[in-house]
Amino acid sequence: MLPARPASGADGGGVPNARSPEPGSAPPAVAARSLLGTAWLRIRRSKIALAALAVVVLMILFAALAPVLTAIEGQDPYTTRTSPDVLDDYGTPGLPLSYYRYPSFDHWLGVEPGLGRDIFARMAHGAQVSLVIALLATVVSVVLGTVLGAAAGYFGGKVDMVISRVMDLFLAFPHLLLVLSLTPILQSRLGDTALGEGSLLPIASLVIILGFFGWAYLARVVRGQVLSIREQEFVEAARAYGASHRSIILKQIVPNVMGVVLVYATMMIPTNITAEAALSFLGVGVKDPTPSWGQMLNAAQAGNWYLTDPWFLAVPAGALVITVLAFNLLGDAVRDALDPKSSRG
């Protein structure tokens, strides 16, 4: 199972979750302390993992503060500027004039070709959209995967058979294709006409679809873990004093698979960020005018603007790659810390 928790403060303190509690204050939850504490101890030792964690935290802050930052900049993601003193009218119609194309005091990252909307504002609000979709979809997959995997492993028999076959079915489906073709269908069901500024519809549909198709692999892993946990003494003890199935699963089983769940959740986030970007890039996920990084990539490719000036590609591509890389590196560190079976090269 999980490696034993190192003694708190073993390497000189500075571990927020593992410090001994202040006198008189309630002790922190033990499960949370051991799990996150172990991960933190591992991350602390590697400069790369620390940097990745910093980037992830900064990016989440950036996304959360998007409205504030754009207010400071004095712009918003939706106002179009198509007058000839912003966008070229002669040589390359629609190309922003050089003052508007590159970073300036008014437009921190310039404005878009064609519509003249502020790129920084779209990038920041797009970060919010991309991250919210990825995180919520991960939550949906993790809840489904943990509950169904735990139920399959704990109850066994017919329940296990049904859930396992459903897992096989989900794993055999071509994900991207199905997500690609079901997203427009779901959006039309939810009311496609409501696609306006700040519409929540594309976000909701992507969360549902990505979340719903992402749980099967985690469920299989959780099921495997639960098969061994349910035979252990503390589960037997719980059963002996008459705990209900529900209480055993939630209080005895689930806390013991949280390590593996945390590992897979961390790795699911970058996958979902990439999936959102891919779908929006293909024009079936987040659609104009709502910004997301994938939608911005789509806009850069449309009309070959990225060939006219690579700057239009650099902003969304850079944000996307840096974020996905940071989450991936963090995921590797969390896996190395919490999953003893992984190789620690």
Added chain:
Amino acid sequence: MIAFLTRRLVATVVLLAVISFVTFTLFHFGPADPAAAACGQECTPERIAEARVALGMDKPFLSQYLTYMSGLFHGRTVGAPGAESLCQWPCFGKSFQTNEDVAAVLERALPYTLSVAVGAIVLWTVVGVTFGTLAALRRNKLTDKLIVGAASVGVSLPIPVTGLLLLLVFVSTLDVLPFTTNAITSPFGPAGFDGWFLNYLLPWVALAVLFSAQYIRVTRSSMLETLGEDFMRTARAKGLSKAAMVVRHGARAGLTPVVTMLGLDIGLLLGGAVLTEQIFSVPGVGFTAVRAAQAGDLPLTMAITLLAAFFIIVANVVVDAVYAVIDPRVRAA
């Protein structure tokens, strides 16, 4: 062995039937109205009603499914009474967009997808296995760290980013490679091997960047495990050179996970490299899928989903069979 394969085959056929049913249900009840989608824009209520009859939607759901499935095994007629047209075997219906047999559309798209898949698979397997093994042999040295670092970056490069960058650098800026053309579908055509190779090189690289990185990681960790095994020490002790030891003993055990992954990825890729085909305008299955999804072309979407699921499941069976040949313990399971 035969019993094992029979069991697997029966399970596969059942899984395929279930998948076809689930897909049919999803697409049948999913959209607000398939008839409206088939009818297109500017559609009067009468024409929608006609379209419903033409699609067979006036019949009960189960009989619609059975009609659809029977079409896969022999041709059938589709369309409204009085205006029927023959849909040849294997019949997936007619495309809403062009009213063409869906099977014909797929037949046209498959050679493109095959061209993209073949080169990409060869490229990423060679790169992934070579560098993964190299990293394992040079564990914790500079070579290893560089390779592992490159792989970490590689798995974080989404295909839209890599693809657009490749087009920007090699086609637009340096102008050393052509933009892909639809005219070339095989290395044996008039363009010859060179023409085919150059035409598909960028799509291959775009896919290979992402996949090589994954293969490097899997090869490295699996080779590290194998190199630590007792039989490797024995091989070394009996006087084999390090190279012979790695190739003859290490590769066989260490590459098993790679073979599994490869089988599954081939299955996945044959269903269409959606993003790559879209970026490089290669009119393969994935490209067709995007168009179909955007246009609400249900028969085409449904057929591509089924085809892709079919490839994935067949790949799974093949991997299992290969495993059973390599490892006798599997057969008993």
